[in-house]
Amino acid sequence: MAGGKLKGVLPPYLLSAPALVLYIALLGTPMIMTFVLSFHAFDFNKGILPGFGFSNYWEVLSDSYFHEIFLRTFGLALIVTVICVVIGAPEAYVLSRMKNPWRSIFLVVILGPLLISVIVRTLGWALLIGSNGVVSKTLQSMGLIEEGFQLMFTFSGMVIALVHVLVPFMVISVWAALQKLDPAVEHAGMSLGASQFTVLRRIVFPQVMPGILSGSMIVFALTASAFATPAIIGGRRLKVVATTAYDEFLNTLNWPLGATIAVLLLIANVLIIFSYNRLIERKYAQVFG
Amino acid sequence: MSFLHLQGLVKKYGDFTAVEKMDISVEKGEFLSLLGPSGCGKTTTLQMIAGFTVPTEGRIIIDGKDVTELKPNHRGLGIVFQSYALFPHMTVAENVIFGLEMRKVPKKEARQRVAEVLELVHLEQFSQRFPKELSGGQRQRVALARALVIKPNVLLLDEPLSNLDAKLREDMQIELREIQRTLATTTILVTHDQSEALAMSDRIAVMDKGRLVQIDDPLNAYEFPQSTFVSNFLGKTNNLEGTLVGRSDGRMQVRVGDGVLDVRDTGPSVDGPVHLSIRPEKLHFADISKARITARIQTRVFLGNHFMFHLDTPVGRLLLTMENSGDAVKGENEEVGLTWNPGEIRIVQGDR
Amino acid sequence: MKTNGTPALIFHALFVAFILAPLIVICLVAFTDKGYMSLPTDGLSLRWFRAILENQDFIDAFWVSLYIALGSATIALVVSVPVALAVVRYSFPGREGLTAFFLSPLMIPHVVLGVSFLRFFTEIGFTGTMIGLVLTHVIIVMPYALRLVLASTAGLDRDAEKAASSLGATGWTVFHRITVPLILPGVAGGWVLAFITSFDELTMTVFVASPSTTTLPVRMYHHIAQTVDPLIASISAVLIFVTLLLMIVLDRIYGLDKILIGKG
Known part of the structure; x- marks a missing residue:
């Protein structure tokens, strides 16, 4: 490491002390409390019971109601991720081949919405795809459809809105991977006789694969834990894990069950991230390092 | 073909x-x-x-x-x-x-x-x-x-x-x-x-x-x-600029600074300044009595297999390189004589 | 040779249209003169922008959000800078683990954080307070701030500090005359990103906000859950506009592309 690192244990921990105290008090403690809470039983009349047990976990893992919610959530995450790959990765490639200033402009146009509140972006889709929505109205006025249609409160509606909310993350990841690509490799491939398509398939694609994977991981994890968009577009009927936890906490007031759902969501999230890291280490350490 | x-x-x-x-x-x-x-x-x-x-x-x-x-x-x-x-x-x-x-x-x-x-x-x-x-x-x-x-x-x-x-x-x-x-x-x-x-x-x-x-x-x-x-880009060179003062028998006399150089006439039509080029390794030290011009050594740089000299001369600053043959070498501030084969001075085109 | 063909440009146009469509629709609907959601077909009206000022709930929520964002971004930066210096400058046992710990909230779904904070504040009897809300937001925005501060600290030329020392500057002088100015763009960028992230946060806050500490996104969420009217569109349009302004500011101080890449 250039310049060399300073030795010593006390100074770095003193420097980190304020943050460390904050994290232990406000992140460590609540997380442990939630974990503990998930093992408490609950009674609608008596509230949280003192005993410990796996009853909540058993309830979630055996009840088909929860199965459906978890399946819907991860199905949603899978579909959103696939669509983000299919449209986000090519868009990143197109962007990388643009010349400035267009490249910077469109990079900001596509990534900028990340800074706009999710609730605003979701509202935009509610306006577009609702029964009185702009899409429906426009198609009607053009005489393309007879009756107004509605994607509000449908699975497809959730997919569209979530793709919109999360696809910038895919573009960022693939874009970052493309930046590491030596621009001459495409020329090298062509000079060896490869067609444009072969260059894309055999030279560009394998090299941006780590970017696609990391983008997929981010999109999948964020979709699986998304709250605002499923709550507004999916509504009461199409519940996902996050909205279910919310309902258990703030509507049914069954906190231990809500905590259990939260813990399971966290475990699933952490598992995805760790298995992704393992995959990257195993597969790409030798090649890209 | x-x-x-x-x-x-x-x-x-x-x-x-x-x-x-x-x-x-x-x-x-x-x-x-x-x-x-x-x-x-x-x-x-x-x-x-x-x-x-x-x-x-x-x-x-x-x-x-x-x-x-x-x-x-x-x-x-x-x-x-x-x-x-x-x-x-x-x-x-x-x-x-x-x-x-x-x-x-x-x-x-x-x-x-x-x-x-x-x-x-x-x-x-x-x-x-x-x-x-x-x-x-x-x-x-x-x-x-x-x-x-x-x-x-x-x-x-x-x-x-x-x-x-x-x-x-x-x-x-x-x-x-x-x-x-x-x-x-x-x-x-x-x-x-x-x-x-x-x-x-x-x-x-x-x-x-x-x-x-x-x-x-x-x-x-x-x-x-x-x-x-080209002479500058390929290797080191001395570029001189002068005016034509005489031309006869296949030779040209070109005034550069306070000196006049005798150059083989390679036949270009000349109007305006004459651009000359001579490689540093084509210049040699000589006894002042036998020299074409005299010079003073301003700096001497040792480069392992050869020496490089910056010289003050009547025709301007010149660069001379000399093989490191192990013989005694002139030092800085010494007065020296310079000679060369006149055929080694090239007439070149100036930069556009 | 490396240019986009027509199909690529058509795809690009559709993609950009997809990204911008919901935002444009919001801005259009906000200007309607009708009492319901519709495009402003009979001329633009500022009716629903004036309506914002008459809704004290939203005004209050805006101020709550602003205070929380200002407070949490500032606290997050103040504790991030020493952490970044420790991690970048020192080699010590637990360095990797410490960094991962400070970045870990990125891995935790906000719903889980919300659940946990709610439980925690209920247990210690601290529910719905402003300070509590600010501190929870610190946990959420700190990883974003830390990443940018880490990047600018790691990119700092240590030789500039050594040069200052060799010229006779004391440790403190080196820090505030050389180190701070050099990492300032990253710190400022981190602060703005932290501010925006806090201001936009909904999922965690919806669990811990009380009626008196309802933030703007939470207020908007509850409103949308009841009814979708042009008022919410005009508020959203204002938010889009303010975010655009902030993006320009960010671009000036640190380079927007670097910050957005940091968000990923």
């Missing part, structure tokens, strides 16, 4: 002319260098030959076939890129075999050819490594092997040695030259390094500001530069 023909090649970007009216013919098996400072158009020329840049005007003919409109993947050229452009996700063997796969060469033959070319560049041991696991010099060889294995009709080298350190670069120059001689592949090298061009090429095409200014074999280009630009 030349093998590679550039006919009136022009590349314009808006108002900017990157390459102006290039006409070059390259013989089969010849090693030609495009030499010039950055921005002289040499890379653009290479990109046009490769097909990555479309010429504004002119034709490119390879082996009697007009390839100007051909896509790069159909030109059959071997290219070694400055960054090497190895495919980082493929092993050495996979990199090298790629071009053969594109040509649908049968597996068995392809493997055979890969083995042969890897042997040629001394990388037999490394075929299963990834580029990341190789040194700079080894990567360079992979890039060369990948370009050569397809038996290209023309090999294009784009500053191939610029990322290597000085010692390795010299070794690779010799090796590259030997390989090129063995295979007799027509080769175009783009470089800004004059010593590289001198060491490796059959002919050097010196470019400046988009123009081809001189094309010659290395010795001629060095000994008989046609302009101050």
